Each structure stands twice: as structure tokens, then as C-alpha cells.
Amino acid sequence: MTRDPARIELRPEASQTISAESAKNLPTEAGGILLGYHESATIVVTHALTVSSALASTNRYVRDDVKANAILKEFLKDRAKDDLVGYVGEWHSHPASVGPSLIDINALRAIAKTSQGPVAMIVRATSDTAPFHGVIARRQRFGRIGSSQVQVISPEHRFQPLGPLPETSVRGDGPVFISYRQSDGTHQAARLEHLLRATGLVVWRDYRDLRAGTTTDRLEQALTQGLSAAVLVVTPDIVHSEIVRERELPRLLQLDNNPAFSLSIANAVSRPGSSSACDYDAPDRLLRLSPARILADKKQSNMLDGTGELEIARDLLMHRVEQRKPTLRATNRAFTIRIQSRPTPYAIDADDEDLHIRLSAGDQGRLPSHEGLRLFQKTLPLISDAVYAARASHVGILGGAHLSIALALGTALPETKFGRVEATDTANVAWSSGASPDDPVDNIISIEDINLSTRQAEDTRERVAVFVTLTPAADRTAFDRLLNSSDQAFSKAVIVTSTTSRIDAREAGRLSSSIAQQIKELAASNGRAEVHLAFHGPYPMAVLIGRLLNTLRTVVYEWEDHAEEGPRYHPTLILDPGRAGGPIAEVLLGPDHSKND
The missing domain is CATH 3.40.50 (Rossmann fold)
Structure with a gap:
């Protein structure tokens, strides 16, 4: 005798798809179909396919049957004939912390009337404590349809719960951490990295500074051993980044509670219908913080109009100067700038200078890098303003660079303005x-x-x-x-x-x-x-x-x-x-x- 399914087991790929699509489509509902197999008293969901709906609203999702059948056919066409994976049910989202409605249950019962076996429904609610709600319906004797709400077993979390931050987690002269999704944020992160280095800030970035060892352990060390600031690069694909959502962002929000830390948000998600206006609700939505406005209520820089990068560089530069002022005043020492335009920079090579300008090395020969010069053109007025704001008794220049760059740096520190x-x-x-x-x-x-x-x-x-x-x-x-x-x-x-x-x-x-x-x-x-x-x-x-x-x-x-x-x-x-x-x-x-x- 076959037992009726009593629970739904959600595998990681299906869980990620449902959660990501639900977040991307807020505040409207999203949905699609579930694929998997039956195993004893469990419906195992291995995949979730998204079926867009022109009729979706904040409280309604209507599946397009023609589109759903085409998507299902495309998914199944290359799978082996003896593959157990097939259609097992439906999913959709609720932009509120509520489970299946009576309309949802009745719709599932209608599907069960024409199905050979039990069908499942998963509702993804906007909730931290109970995000997944499950219902199973099946045809019983004499054509009756039975349904019941069941437990949804979610995948185990990849990361252990966060512990408290150590006392040394924020350091005024520490590097700036860049958090981003590699698939569509690498280019933006690289631009910010080079711009911030040209501004005089030391940057920590994963591909360059993550040392050998377990990635999560090394990342945890970077996030807790003395950062001064961070930039969160928000791109559309960040909705799929578990490491940003579950590890980097929670730590950055913890760090941001310290007034000596500065968190900048680089928003590269466009508002619907615009190519230059950014969507200020996107960071909370894509990182599954909605309906809370944790990031929406912080300053965000628009990375789509050409001014956002420089705005972030200016803000972080002035933040660093403010952190250095007490020492400058107490010791009456010089405001120091170390500059180089040849070696490759690393976060760990920062010395004790107030600014550490690193320009990209030239591709070949003795000449400076074109890109490094272009960035220096943008950042030099910011550097001049920052040095002036420090009100130091004098300025010290260290390191070494191309002579044309040295001349340019000198013009930014004229005798008429600086001592x-x-x-x-x-x-x-x-x-x-x-x-x-x-x-x-x-x-x-x-x-x-x-x-x-x-x-x-x-x-x-x-x-x-x-x-x-x-x-x-x-x-x-x-x-x-x-x-x-x-x-x-x-x-x-x-x-x-x-x-x-x-x-x-x-x-x-x-x-x-x-x-x-x-x-x-x-x-x-x-x-x-x-x-x-x-x-x-x-x-x-x-x-x-x-x-x-x-x-x-x-x-x-x-x-x-x-x-x-x-x-x-x-x-x-x-x-x-x-x-x-x-x-x-x-x-x-x-x-x-x-x-x-």
C-alpha cells in the first residue's frame, strides 16, 4: 500500500531558484512549476522552473499554461528515459509573511483532479522564520480530492551562525572591502578597486587578497580583522549570491554599527523603464531583506549615471581623513602620502601612511599606464581636498612614481594653499x-x-x-x-x-x-x-x-x-x-x- 506523501523535501537548486525569483519580482508575485520525484512519504523537489505571468500582481499569480508546458518540455527533452524527475507540482510567492490562501488550495485541488498521483504546492513567503509553506493534494476514492498542509524540509544552511565581532574588527587605517557577485559584478568591482587605489585607499578584494585555505575561513578573517570601510556592489545577479547574502552582508551590517566604519552601497540595478536611474529598493529586495528597508535607508550611489564611482571614492576618502585627524592633531605630524605607479598593489602591503596611492602599472616599457593616468586625473582633486581638510602642519610624500605623475601631484599641493x-x-x-x-x-x-x-x-x-x-x-x-x-x-x-x-x-x-x-x-x-x-x-x-x-x-x-x-x-x-x-x-x-x- 502506497503511503500518502506527508512532507516536501526541497533540494538546494530548487530552493535557490524559488527564493531568488521571489525576491527579484517583489512586490509582485512570481511562480512556476516543480519537478522531482516521489520517495516513500516524501515529494522530493529537485528543480523549480519559473513561468512568468503577465497577470501577476501584488496579490495574484496566474500561471500561463501554454508557456509552462513549453518550458517543461524543453527541460525534459534531454533527460534520460529512465530519469525519475518529472512534474510534481506548483510554486508561487507571496510578498507578505503568509502561507497558502484558500484560492491557492482550491487551485491545487483542481490540478489534482487530472493528475495520476499527488501534487505539491510550495508558497514562498516573505519571512525569515518560515519562508516555505507546503500543501499536497491528491485524488482519492470515488473521485474525492483531499489536501493537507505539510512540512517543507529546506536545505541546510551552508554557513554557521555568525558570532560576535572581535574588538579589533574595525581599524581606521584598515583596507576597504569590496563585496560583489562575480557573474555580473566583476567589472564594476574592478573599476571601483582601481579608482579607490588611485584615491589613496587600500583595497581588499577576493581575487587578489584571499590567501590559500578554506574560502569561508579566510573570508571570515578578512571581515573581522581590521577593516575601515566596505563597498557593497549591488547588481541584478547578486540575488543568486549565497556568500554575499549569508556571510558578507551580515558581517558588513554588524561592522556598520561602529561609527568608525563606513559602508557604501554601489547600486547598479536600473529602475524599470530607465537606463540611468537606479532602483533604490533593489538592494533590500535582491538580498532578501524586504520588506525591511535596511539598505534603502542608507546612502546609495547610482552607478548607472557615471558619477556614482567618484562619489563613493570621495566619501570613503573623507571618512579616512576624519579617522586620521585626531592623531594628526595630537602629534602635529605631517599628512603622509605614499605613491607608486609601477608595482602591483595588495591590501596587505599598506604601511602607516595616511594615503597610499597606487596607480595601475604600465603594460610594457617605462611609460605609465594610460588607465592609471585617467584615474589619477579623476582622483587628484579629491586628494587635494582631503589633504586640505586634514589641516596638517605639513605634507610628506613618499614612495616613487613616474616623473610626470610627481609633477602632477605637486600641482595638486600648490604653495598658495598648502604649507x-x-x-x-x-x-x-x-x-x-x-x-x-x-x-x-x-x-x-x-x-x-x-x-x-x-x-x-x-x-x-x-x-x-x-x-x-x-x-x-x-x-x-x-x-x-x-x-x-x-x-x-x-x-x-x-x-x-x-x-x-x-x-x-x-x-x-x-x-x-x-x-x-x-x-x-x-x-x-x-x-x-x-x-x-x-x-x-x-x-x-x-x-x-x-x-x-x-x-x-x-x-x-x-x-x-x-x-x-x-x-x-x-x-x-x-x-x-x-x-x-x-x-x-x-x-x-x-x-x-x-x-x-
């Missing part, structure tokens, strides 16, 4: 913008005029070329090639040199001021000409000279020893410190460097 700046070289020697009381005065600046062709002298009075060389026996070949190969003519060209073979760091303040003054006078005497600057010298001097060129429009060049043609200078950036959008007016070095040859 003393110190740039530390690779030997840990500080080069200060201020006059040194023990300046040995071993060097003075000399100017050498370069004879230009008649064609060049007559073509224009608006461009001057300057080669600043502060290292012994500098090769002039690249600069001569720049003068002779330029599409536009120069009205004046000079070489600025120091008089001895080596500059003492104590001379930095005087020499940088002298060099900048010579360049300003040259531009002024040629009708406020655009300056084309090729710099060859210590990295700290590029920073100090750049901050004094605050009244000039300057095209800065980067040197490269070309494999076939020898050394040459590439136009890299146009610096215009007076513009509202930041000191980098244009990035000239394209993805294909040959375009600017």
Missing part, C-alpha cells in the same frame, strides 16, 4: 620645499638657450620647450628629438641645469623655487606661453617644482628608451592648475603609445 611639503627619496632622505638653514649652496641654476630653426621661430609665440636636467651627464638626445619632431613649432627652447654634478637635499627648497621662477619668466616673456616640460632629475624635485607651477599651463613629458629609435620624450599630461576640474586637464598618453609618437 611645507617634504618629498622623501629612496634613501629615506627628505627634500623640503622650505629654505634650509644649512643649505650648502653648492648649486645655482643656469639657463642655456637653444637655437631654433627659422620655421619654428616664425610659426608661433605660444609654446616654449624646457628641459630641466638635474642629474650628471644628462643625455640631450631625447630633448633634441622632441624639438625637431614636434608637429607644432616652439617660439623658445631652453635647458635648465644645476652647476655641479650632485644636488644636496638641503638645496631642494632654494633650487626648486629658482627653477620654477625661471620657467614662469620664460612663459611670461613669450606671451604667457604654454610650457612643454621635459624633466630629468630626482623624483622629490619633480614634486617640489610642480607645486610652484600653479599659474602655468604645462605639458609634461615622460622619457622612454625606445628599442628601435633610441631615447625619446612622450607627451603625457597637460597640467592646468587653475581649472575647476582638477590640475590634470588632459591625458595625452593613449592606450597605444605609438599614437602620440
Whole structure:
């Protein structure tokens, strides 16, 4: 004698489909058909297929029978003939915490009249405690239809319950965690990662920073061992991400209860009928927090209109500065910025600096990355504002980067707005913008005029070329090639040199001021000409000279020893410190460097 089914067992794939589709379609109902097999007193549901309905509303789901039959036929066509999996019932959702209605039960009984065996119904309710409700109906003797509500056995949770956060889980100088769904959020997460690194923030991201070991264990360590902030990237497919929903988000919400932590929400889900307006209810809906407005009541940045990424970078940057202010005031120390444009960054390589700017490395050769320069163009005004907001006694620059980037960083820290700046070289020697009381005065600046062709002298009075060389026996070949190969003519060209073979760091303040003054006078005497600057010298001097060129429009060049043609200078950036959008007016070095040859 066959026992009537007394329960429904929901397998993980079916459970995930029903839950995800229910969440995606809120506040309207969703539904479809169940597939599985009968096993003793249990209906085992292995798959759930979604059947969209044009008649779905907030309190109604009407299955499209034609569509359902087509979907079922497509599912079954490639399965083995002896496969036990077949149609076992229906499912739909309720956008409230209620189980099957009388209408639902009557509809299931009607289906049972024409079925050979028992049929199941699962209702997915919006509830944390009892999300699944089950009903089984079957035809009995004399054509009677019986139905009963039964237990739905859900899959076991993948993760153990969360424990309390350790006291060290939030750290003001810790990295920024990026949470996202890989299937459709990887591109957005990568863009945010590179932008935040270019802003000076250290970023933790799974593909780069998750060390060997059990993924969930390593992830738990990352979430509890000293983050400063996080970005939750919300994309349509995040509805399918169990690890974000069950592990990352709960921890991030715990961390966000600490005022020293900052949680940003990057919303990339469009509102129906719009390609640029985001759906601010989507994060709660897709992460199954609805009807609660846990994320809807937090600030969300619209990632669809082009401003959301920069908004997040600005917010997290200012948050970091606010966390650093007490230490800055208590110790009267410098606001420190470490910058690099060559090595690959990792979350664990952060030092004690206030900002840690890392720009993407170039694909090949000595030239900087085009993408890194474009990001630096966006973030440099934010960095300048953040340093100013810190109200530090002075600014310290460490690390090392391409000289064009050093010049640009200097223009973002002009002498008119900031006090003393110190740039530390690779030997840990500080080069200060201020006059040194023990300046040995071993060097003075000399100017050498370069004879230009008649064609060049007559073509224009608006461009001057300057080669600043502060290292012994500098090769002039690249600069001569720049003068002779330029599409536009120069009205004046000079070489600025120091008089001895080596500059003492104590001379930095005087020499940088002298060099900048010579360049300003040259531009002024040629009708406020655009300056084309090729710099060859210590990295700290590029920073100090750049901050004094605050009244000039300057095209800065980067040197490269070309494999076939020898050394040459590439136009890299146009610096215009007076513009509202930041000191980098244009990035000239394209993805294909040959375009600017």
C-alpha cells in the first residue's frame, strides 16, 4: 500500500531558484512549476522552473499554461528515459509573511483532479522564520480530492551562525572591502578597486587578497580583522549570491554599527523603464531583506549615471581623513602620502601612511599606464581636498612614481594653499620645499638657450620647450628629438641645469623655487606661453617644482628608451592648475603609445 506523501523535501537548486525569483519580482508575485520525484512519504523537489505571468500582481499569480508546458518540455527533452524527475507540482510567492490562501488550495485541488498521483504546492513567503509553506493534494476514492498542509524540509544552511565581532574588527587605517557577485559584478568591482587605489585607499578584494585555505575561513578573517570601510556592489545577479547574502552582508551590517566604519552601497540595478536611474529598493529586495528597508535607508550611489564611482571614492576618502585627524592633531605630524605607479598593489602591503596611492602599472616599457593616468586625473582633486581638510602642519610624500605623475601631484599641493611639503627619496632622505638653514649652496641654476630653426621661430609665440636636467651627464638626445619632431613649432627652447654634478637635499627648497621662477619668466616673456616640460632629475624635485607651477599651463613629458629609435620624450599630461576640474586637464598618453609618437 502506497503511503500518502506527508512532507516536501526541497533540494538546494530548487530552493535557490524559488527564493531568488521571489525576491527579484517583489512586490509582485512570481511562480512556476516543480519537478522531482516521489520517495516513500516524501515529494522530493529537485528543480523549480519559473513561468512568468503577465497577470501577476501584488496579490495574484496566474500561471500561463501554454508557456509552462513549453518550458517543461524543453527541460525534459534531454533527460534520460529512465530519469525519475518529472512534474510534481506548483510554486508561487507571496510578498507578505503568509502561507497558502484558500484560492491557492482550491487551485491545487483542481490540478489534482487530472493528475495520476499527488501534487505539491510550495508558497514562498516573505519571512525569515518560515519562508516555505507546503500543501499536497491528491485524488482519492470515488473521485474525492483531499489536501493537507505539510512540512517543507529546506536545505541546510551552508554557513554557521555568525558570532560576535572581535574588538579589533574595525581599524581606521584598515583596507576597504569590496563585496560583489562575480557573474555580473566583476567589472564594476574592478573599476571601483582601481579608482579607490588611485584615491589613496587600500583595497581588499577576493581575487587578489584571499590567501590559500578554506574560502569561508579566510573570508571570515578578512571581515573581522581590521577593516575601515566596505563597498557593497549591488547588481541584478547578486540575488543568486549565497556568500554575499549569508556571510558578507551580515558581517558588513554588524561592522556598520561602529561609527568608525563606513559602508557604501554601489547600486547598479536600473529602475524599470530607465537606463540611468537606479532602483533604490533593489538592494533590500535582491538580498532578501524586504520588506525591511535596511539598505534603502542608507546612502546609495547610482552607478548607472557615471558619477556614482567618484562619489563613493570621495566619501570613503573623507571618512579616512576624519579617522586620521585626531592623531594628526595630537602629534602635529605631517599628512603622509605614499605613491607608486609601477608595482602591483595588495591590501596587505599598506604601511602607516595616511594615503597610499597606487596607480595601475604600465603594460610594457617605462611609460605609465594610460588607465592609471585617467584615474589619477579623476582622483587628484579629491586628494587635494582631503589633504586640505586634514589641516596638517605639513605634507610628506613618499614612495616613487613616474616623473610626470610627481609633477602632477605637486600641482595638486600648490604653495598658495598648502604649507611645507617634504618629498622623501629612496634613501629615506627628505627634500623640503622650505629654505634650509644649512643649505650648502653648492648649486645655482643656469639657463642655456637653444637655437631654433627659422620655421619654428616664425610659426608661433605660444609654446616654449624646457628641459630641466638635474642629474650628471644628462643625455640631450631625447630633448633634441622632441624639438625637431614636434608637429607644432616652439617660439623658445631652453635647458635648465644645476652647476655641479650632485644636488644636496638641503638645496631642494632654494633650487626648486629658482627653477620654477625661471620657467614662469620664460612663459611670461613669450606671451604667457604654454610650457612643454621635459624633466630629468630626482623624483622629490619633480614634486617640489610642480607645486610652484600653479599659474602655468604645462605639458609634461615622460622619457622612454625606445628599442628601435633610441631615447625619446612622450607627451603625457597637460597640467592646468587653475581649472575647476582638477590640475590634470588632459591625458595625452593613449592606450597605444605609438599614437602620440
